[in-house]
Amino acid sequence: MPLTCPTASGGSRSIRNLKPLQFIVCALLVVGSLGQVNAQSDSTILFDSAMNALAPVTSLLAADHKYDNGERIDLSWIPSIDDQPVNGKITGYGVYRLTNAGNPALIADLPSGSSTFSDDNVEPGSDYSYYIVARSAYESAVSVRTAPLSPQREWLNLNRGFLFLIAALISAAVIYFVQSAKRGKKLFVRKISGLEAIDDAVGRATEMGRPVLFIPGIHDMDDVQTLAALTILGRVSRTIADYDTKIFMPVARSLVMTAARETIKASYQAAGRPDAYSDDMVSYVTDEQFGYVAAVDGLMVREKPATVFLLGSFFAESLILAETGNSVGAIQIAGTARPAQLPFFIAACDFTLIGEELFAASAYLAGEPRQLGSLKGQDVGKAVAMVVIVVGALAATLGEAWDISFMQNIYHWLSSVFSSN
Amino acid sequence: MPDLGIVLSLLVIGVGLLWLLIRSLRGQEVERRVIFVFILVAVAAPILFPVTFQEHATPVVKRLFDFIDSLPAGSVVLVSLDYDPAMAPEVQPMTNAMSRHCLTKGHKIVFMGLWATGQSILMSTLQDIILPDFPNIVEGKDFVNVGYKAGNEGVLNVIVTDFKKMFPTDVNGTPLDSTPIMADIRSCRDFDLILSIGGGRPGAKEWVLFVGDPGNVPIGVGVAAVTAPQMYPYYPQQLVGILGGVKGAAEYESELAHRYPRFAHTDQPGLRMMGPQTLAHVVIMAFIVIGNLAFFRGKKVRRT
Amino acid sequence: MRRLIPLAITFVVGTVLIVSVFTPPLENIERTFTLFFDIIAVFAFFLGGGNLLRVHISKLRRRKQDWGFSVVTIVGFLGMLMIGLFKLGGSGNIAAPVDETGSLFYIIFDAVLVPLQSTMYSLLAFFVASASYRAFRAKNREATLLLIAAFVILLGRTPFGTMVSGWIPEWLSIAQIPNLAIWIMNSPNLAGQRAILIGIGLGVISMSLRLILGIERSYLGDDNA
Numbered sequence: 039m040p041l042t043c044p045t046a047s048g049g050s051r052s053i054r055n056l057k058p059l060q061f062i063v064c065a066l067l068v069v070g071s072l073g074q075v076n077a078q079s080d081s082t083i084l085f086d087s088a089m090n091a092l093a094p095v096t097s098l099l100a101a102d103h104k105y106d107n108g109e110r111i112d113l114s115w116i117p118s119i120d121d122q123p124v125n126g127k128i129t130g131y132g133v134y135r136l137t138n139a140g141n142p143a144l145i146a147d148l149p150s151g152s153s154t155f156s157d158d159n160v161e162p163g164s165d166y167s168y169y170i171v172a173r174s175a176y177e178s179a180v181s182v183r184t185a186p187l188s189p190q191r192e193w194l195n196l197n198r199g200f201l202f203l204i205a206a207l208i209s210a211a212v213i214y215f216v217q218s219a220k221r222g223k224k225l226f227v228r229k230i231s232g233l234e235a236i237d238d239a240v241g242r243a244t245e246m247g248r249p250v251l252f253i254p255g256i257h258d259m260d261d262v263q264t265l266a267a268l269t270i271l272g273r274v275s276r277t278i279a280d281y282d283t284k285i286f287m288p289v290a291r292s293l294v295m296t297a298a299r300e301t302i303k304a305s306y307q308a309a310g311r312p313d314a315y316s317d318d319m320v321s322y323v324t325d326e327q328f329g330y331v332a333a334v335d336g337l338m339v340r341e342k343p344a345t346v347f348l349l350g351s352f353f354a355e356s357l358i359l360a361e362t363g364n365s366v367g368a369i370q371i372a373g374t375a376r377p378a379q380l381p382f383f384i385a386a387c388d389f390t391l392i393g394e395e396l397f398a399a400s401a402y403l404a405g406e407p408r409q410l411g412s413l414k415g416q417d418v419g420k421a422v423a424m425v426v427i428v429v430g431a432l433a434a435t436l437g438e439a440w441d442i443s444f445m446q447n448i449y450h451w452l453s454s455v456f457s458s459n
Numbered sequence: 460m461p462d463l464g465i466v467l468s469l470l471v472i473g474v475g476l477l478w479l480l481i482r483s484l485r486g487q488e489v490e491r492r493v494i495f496v497f498i499l500v501a502v503a504a505p506i507l508f509p510v511t512f513q514e515h516a517t518p519v520v521k522r523l524f525d526f527i528d529s530l531p532a533g534s535v536v537l538v539s540l541d542y543d544p545a546m547a548p549e550v551q552p553m554t555n556a557m558s559r560h561c562l563t564k565g566h567k568i569v570f571m572g573l574w575a576t577g578q579s580i581l582m583s584t585l586q587d588i589i590l591p592d593f594p595n596i597v598e599g600k601d602f603v604n605v606g607y608k609a610g611n612e613g614v615l616n617v618i619v620t621d622f623k624k625m626f627p628t629d630v631n632g633t634p635l636d637s638t639p640i641m642a643d644i645r646s647c648r649d650f651d652l653i654l655s656i657g658g659g660r661p662g663a664k665e666w667v668l669f670v671g672d673p674g675n676v677p678i679g680v681g682v683a684a685v686t687a688p689q690m691y692p693y694y695p696q697q698l699v700g701i702l703g704g705v706k707g708a709a710e711y712e713s714e715l716a717h718r719y720p721r722f723a724h725t726d727q728p729g730l731r732m733m734g735p736q737t738l739a740h741v742v743i744m745a746f747i748v749i750g751n752l753a754f755f756r757g758k759k760v761r762r763t
Numbered sequence: 764m765r766r767l768i769p770l771a772i773t774f775v776v777g778t779v780l781i782v783s784v785f786t787p788p789l790e791n792i793e794r795t796f797t798l799f800f801d802i803i804a805v806f807a808f809f810l811g812g813g814n815l816l817r818v819h820i821s822k823l824r825r826r827k828q829d830w831g832f833s834v835v836t837i838v839g840f841l842g843m844l845m846i847g848l849f850k851l852g853g854s855g856n857i858a859a860p861v862d863e864t865g866s867l868f869y870i871i872f873d874a875v876l877v878p879l880q881s882t883m884y885s886l887l888a889f890f891v892a893s894a895s896y897r898a899f900r901a902k903n904r905e906a907t908l909l910l911i912a913a914f915v916i917l918l919g920r921t922p923f924g925t926m927v928s929g930w931i932p933e934w935l936s937i938a939q940i941p942n943l944a945i946w947i948m949n950s951p952n953l954a955g956q957r958a959i960l961i962g963i964g965l966g967v968i969s970m971s972l973r974l975i976l977g978i979e980r981s982y983l984g985d986d987n988a
Contacts, residue, residue, distance in 0.1 A: 107787045149643055158620060158645075195785050202785055208965070212972050260800050262967050265974065265982050272981030292811025293804055297982060304984030321818055322811035326876075328545055328883035340829075353659055354545065354685070354884060361890040364897075365491065375963045377956055378685050385898045393959045394966030400979055401969075408978050416969040423961050491893050498892045512922035517945060544877035545884035579872055582864055613797045630860065684920075691953050692960075706920045737921035739888065744917050746896040747910065754900045 092127060093118045094179035095170045100187050105198075108162025108191035113155045118172040118179065121150050127174040133157075136167045136183070162191045200455045207422065212415025219407030225414050232371050232389030233402050239345040239369050240277045248344035249284035250274070253334060253359065254298065255350020255374070256327055258291040262397070263375050267350035268294075268301055269400035270373075274347065275302045279309035287320040288337060290330040295322045331355040335362045348372040348387065349396060352379045360386035373399065426452065464508030472500055472738075476745050483753035486760070494746065501742040505734030512733055514706075514713035523679040523700025524714045527557070527652065532565030534651035535644060539666065540570065540577035540584075541657030546683055547580055552708035552729035553681030554580075554656050555588045556715050562593050562601070563719055567640045569650070571626065572607040573614060573661045578630075592725070599629075599638050606630040611661040615669035619647045648674045652699070658683030663690055667697050681707065705732045770977045777975035815840065843871065912947055919944025 095115040103110035113133065121128035133146040133155050146155055160166055165186040172179045219225055243250045252274065254267035271287075278285050285302070289295045298320045306315035323333040335358065338346070346363040348356070348370060356372075356379040363370045364386055372383035373391025383390045391399060394416070401409030430452045437445035475497055482489055516524060527536075538558065542550050561568050570581050581604060589602070596602060605626040608614045617625040622644055623635050635641040643649060647670050655666040655678065663680035667690075671678035677699045680690055684704025694701055702711055708729030716723040776796060783789035819833035850857050852867030861868050901907040918924040924940035931939045937946060973979035 105787055107790065146645070147642070192787050195787055198785055205781075205968075208968055209972060212969060216978070258804060260797075260804075262970055266970060268982040269979055272984075291804075292807040292809075292814075295811055295814065296807065300984035301982060304981075318818070322814045324815075325808075327543075328880050331883060354683075354887060357890050357894065358883070358886050361894055375966070377959045377963075378689055380959070382894070385894050392962075394962040397963075397966035397970040400981060401973070409973060412969045412973050412978065415972075416965045419965040419968065420962070423965075489896070494893045494896055495889045498889050502888065514922070515925075517941065519945075543880060545880035547877075548881065548884075578860075579869060583873075586864075609801065610797065613794050616794055688948060688952050688956060691948055692957055704920070733922070737923060739892075740917045740921050741923065743892055743895050744914060746892060747899045747913070750896045750899060751901055751910070754902075 092172060092174050092177045092179040093120050094172050094181040095131065096181070098168065098170055098181045098184055100166070100168050100184040102187060102189045103156065105192050105195040106189075108189040109158060109160060111157045111160050111166060111168075111187060111189050113157065113168055113170075113184075115153055115170060115181065117151065117153050120172070120174065123151075126150060128172055129175060130173050132171040132173065134169050134171065136169075138165055142169075160189050162189050164188060204422070208415065208419040211418035212412045214411075215414035215418075216408050216411035219411035219414075222407075225407070225410045227398075227402060227410055227413055230391065230395050230398070230402055232373065232391045232395070233399055235369075235371060235389050236274060236403070237277055239371060240274065240281055240283060242369060243344035244281040244283045246344045249286050249341055250278055250345045250347070251334075251338065251341070251343035251363075251368070252285060252287045252347045253350070254287070254289060254294060255352055256290040256330060256355065257351040259293045259297060261351050263349075263351040264291075264294060266375075266396050266399065267373075268297055270347075270349055270403065271298060272301050272305060273400065273403040275305035276309060279306045279311050279314065282311070282314065285319050286337060286341060286343065288323045288330070288334050289320060290323060290325055290327075292322055295320050327353065327355060331358050334359060338362050338366050338368070342366045343368050346370045348374075348383065349391070349399075350374065352376060357382040357386060363387075426456075462508075465504060465510050468500060468504030468508065468738075472497065472504075472742060475500075476742070476749065479746075480749045480752065483749050484756050486753070486757060497742055497746075498739060501738040502735040505738055506731075509731065510734040511730050512737065514709045514730060514733065516710040516714040519694060519701045519703075520707055520710040521700070521714065522695065523702065524560070524711060526677065526679065526699045527560050527566070528564065528718070530564065530566060530651055534564075534566045535569060535640060535649070536561050536566050537569045537571065537647065537650045537653045539653070539655045539657075540572045540581050541574050541655060541662045542580070542659070542683075543574060543576035544580065546658050548728075548732070549683050549705055550656050550658065550681055550708070551580070551584070552705070552727070552732070553702045553711060554584055555726075556708065556711045556729070557654055557656075557679075557681065558584070558589055559592060559722060559725075560711075560715055560719075562589070562596060563721075566651075567600075568602040569640060569644070570602065570604045573611060573665075574657065574659075575607050575609070577657075578604075578607045598631075599633065600640065603635075603638055603640050604630045605635065612665050612669050615661070615665060619670045619674045622646050622649075646674070647676055650676060652676075653678045654681065655679075656681040658686040662686070664693075667693050671697050705729055705736050709733045766980065766983055769983055770980065774975055774977065777971065781975075812840070843868070846871070912951070915940060915947060916944050919947075 095118050098113065098115040101112050101114075102108075103112050117131075118128050120126060128150045130150055131148045131152055132144050133148065134142040135145045135157060136142045145157060145159070148155060157166070157168075165188050167184045167186045169183040170181045172181070215225065240250060252271055254271065255261070255264055257264050259265065275285065287298055287302070289298060299317055302319055303312075303315050306312055323330050338359075339362065343363075343366070346359075346368040348359055348363070349372065352359075352374050353376070356374070356376075360370060360372065360383055370387035371389045371391075372387040373396040374380065374383065375393050375396055377393070380390065380392055384392075398413050398416075401413050430449060433445045433448040433452065436442050437447075437449050479489060479493070479497075530536075538554070538561075540554060558568060572578055572581065585604075590596070593601075598604075606629065608625055614625055623641070626635060628634050629638060635644075647653065653666060653670065653676055655663045657663065663678075663682050663686065666678055666680070670676060678697065679699045679701075681702035682690060682704075684706070687701060687703030687707070690698060690701050690703075702708060709727075709732070710729075712722075712727045712729045716727065779789065780793055780796065783792045816837065819836050822833040823830050823837070845851065846867045847861050850859050850861065850863075850866060850868070852870070853859055853863050853865060859866070863869065899906075899910060899913065901910050918927065919941045924944065928938065928940040928943075936942055970979070974982075
């Protein structure tokens with residue numbers, strides 16, 4: 039194609055036909071048009087740059103975390119439109135906090151894809167505002183700043199409203215039945231054979247001239263099962279004191295040793311035999327689980343107790359202790375609230391207190407109206423649990439199987455009530 | 460030769476059980492120590508003459524495996540070793556297998572423990588299993604050991620909202636703020652997965668109650684067989700998966716070897732222990748049958 | 764007075780802890796009380812350790828039966844105490860972790876405690892066998908059901924379960940032993956565990972209320988009169 043020169047009228051003419059002056063004017067026109075093209079390109083570049091500027095996050099919201107001590111503010115935002123899983127430009131987000139003092143501080147670096155953050159380092163009464171800086175490899179984009187927000191301290195956690203109601207209901211039932219019992223109302227409590235056998239078991243030891251071995255589990259006084267075991271020890275040691283039987287009580291925790299000594303000493307005093315008590319009845323062995331088991335097994339094999347009480351919190355050692363006790367011919371009464379160990383006790387022991395029976399034991403043995411009243415209150419809790427389970431199971435089944443929205447709503451409501459935290 | 464050994468052992472056990480049956484039916488007492496000898500042979504024979512069985516991952520194990528497999532490379536996994544040497548034979552294979560899986564996938568691991576004995580076990584695991592299998596991993600970048608903290612549930616209550624408050628440094632004294640793995644971790648909520656391995660207290664249940672549920676963090680557990688039934692109430696909502704006992708460990712190892720053949724020839728203690736477990740189970744079932752036959756025979760004799 | 768102070772402390776602490784569940788400003792108080800307990804328990808260890816030494820030294824002095832084992836106990840107890848306190852055999856730094864690799868503490872832990880613990884734990888295998896021979900009898904309906912479930916689980920946890928029931932067609936797959944074992948764990952076992960846990964929870968509430976309100980006092984050495 040021959041080289042042409044643009045004319046002023048907008049057309050073109052071949053340069054072969056140009057006179058020298060016309061050639062110079064043509065050259066100037068060509069250079070000018072190139073500049074225009076470049077200018078066009080520059081503005082195109084600028085236009086594209088304006089189009090491709092890093093987008094900040096949007097809809098940044100700061101909210102006081104509900105039902106806390108005023109120590110947390112929750113942030114949420116919509117990630118930058120440049121934050122894409124494939125070929126996204128965003129490398130991360132910086133969260134900045136401004137306080138009353140005014141200087142912004144970077145409080146967190148978050149990876150791309152983040153859309154929430156909780157600031158746990160705030161205090162009630164101070165004002166905080168936030169902004170988020172979206173970052174790419176070469177640039178950053180700042181979001182709009184949130185309005186100043188002061189976290190509030192809430193005195194009541196209303197999220198746990200239902201938990202409070204249920205606890206209040208059960209506690210009220212316990213207190214009601216305790217008061218009823220104090221007023222003389224007869225309360226029926228079913229027979230628990232393990233507890234009925236305690237007197238006979240201790241009597242057996244007395245007749246055979248062999249000691250009683252009491253093992254209160256391997257946990258410390260902060261475990262309610264150990265406390266339950268010690269309350270039973272109080273009753274058992276009273277019988278032992280009355281019958282003048284020997285008792286051995288090896289323990290795995292020092293605090294349990296001191297508490298057990300107090301309990302047995304009081305029982306001997308109540309039985310009118312304070313001189314028969316000795317601190318050596320209760321001895322500390324070791325905190326280490328299997329070291330304790332080895333010591334107790336050795337004691338069983340040497341002393342051959344006629345009666346063994348295994349009451350409290352046990353783990354893997356439960357079967358070792360129970361089988362050894364069985365091998366020396368002892369009658370064994372066990373009880374634990376650890377479901378994993380119950381099968382071993384049931385298989386190897388003569389009587390087993392299952393779960394709540396361990397906690398009911400002291401009330402049962404005392405026979406005191408106030409304590410029996412607390413057992414009845416417990417039954418109210420069980421009744422509530424049974425009703426909720428039946429209703430919930432029906433709602434979930436019918437709602438799912440027959441797509442009944444009313445049932446589904448009940449199920450979802452029950453789920454939300456019992457999963458609130 | 461191994462087959463001959465196992466055949467001989469089975470023969471010995473078979474003859475012994477027959478003798479036991481005859482003796483029991485005759486109402487003659489059987490010494491406890493004889494029972495113990497049966498178990499000794501049943502457990503020792505597959506160890507001396509190794510026999511392994513094919514294992515297939517059950518849904519509770521497979522779900523956890525698939526979850527770890529699907530996490531993107533670079534995910535941060537918290538592994539808590541909550542057991543002592545007594546429980547180690549049962550749960551250590553789980554620790555080994557899951558650590559290998561995580562590191563193969565390029566996940567970062569933060570090791571910790573709620574049991575004091577867990578630290579020594581972790582040292583042995585790092586020395587004997589992890590570092591030899593993954594010689595290029597760098598402490599601080601690919602894994603970190605933050606150590607043991609006393610306090611049971613108290614520790615969990617803190618780390619669910621502020622991890623570095625309870626563990627400001629790793630076991631070497633390096634501040635976690637300057638440890639690359641922990642750069643984006645403020646609390647347990649920031650972990651992509653938490654694995655609790657153990658079977659006592661504190662253990663898997665406490666992790667679910669104090670961290671998984673309130674913090675809404677995925678949790679997988681590897682527990683002793685006796686503890687596994689207690690974990691089923693939490694599956695599948697609060698737990699991603701459960702490895703229960705040696706069988707769970709064997710299933711996980713089998714799945715790992717199947718998906719990543721490089722592990723097919725590594726030491727697989729879970730699969731190895733299935734031999735003794737299987738034979739011991741069979742012997743115990745035989746004891747139950749023999750005991751009941753003797754019981755019913757005795758009842759019949761007393762009636763007549 | 765001797766009983767009043769512990770009862771008052773129990774009441775105040777118990778009530779505050781219950782209230783703290785519902786009161787955000789008090790939410791962290793449980794951690795504080797747990798720390799208090801841990802500190803008290805540590806001091807109580809001196810009592811326990813002292814008692815252990817007293818009993819065994821007395822046995823040693825009077826040359827009671829098996830007094831040789833008391834020597835082992837005393838030597839082991841004092842030896843590990845010194846090794847752990849003074850970090851003997853380690854890097855020499857008294858502030859180093861007690862179980863740093865190569866330290867005497869770690870060596871004894873690895874060579875003595877680990878095998879001993881494993882040995883004791885392994886006793887369970889033998890005792891399970893003797894218990895199953897002696898105690899698992901189909902005496903009644905419930906015991907029979909327990910036996911059948913035990914069989915299914917025992918088989919299901921081994922490859923024999925698959926071998927024995929592999930012939931069962933897919934449409935009846937629930938009857939295959941491994942699937943049946945999983946169903947037993949997921950359904951009846953789960954229901955039973957939950958029921959026991961609910962009962963235990965209620966039992967703990969009742970027991971705790973009795974303790975907090977001072978109705979139950981026998982753990983203090985009081986006969987609740």
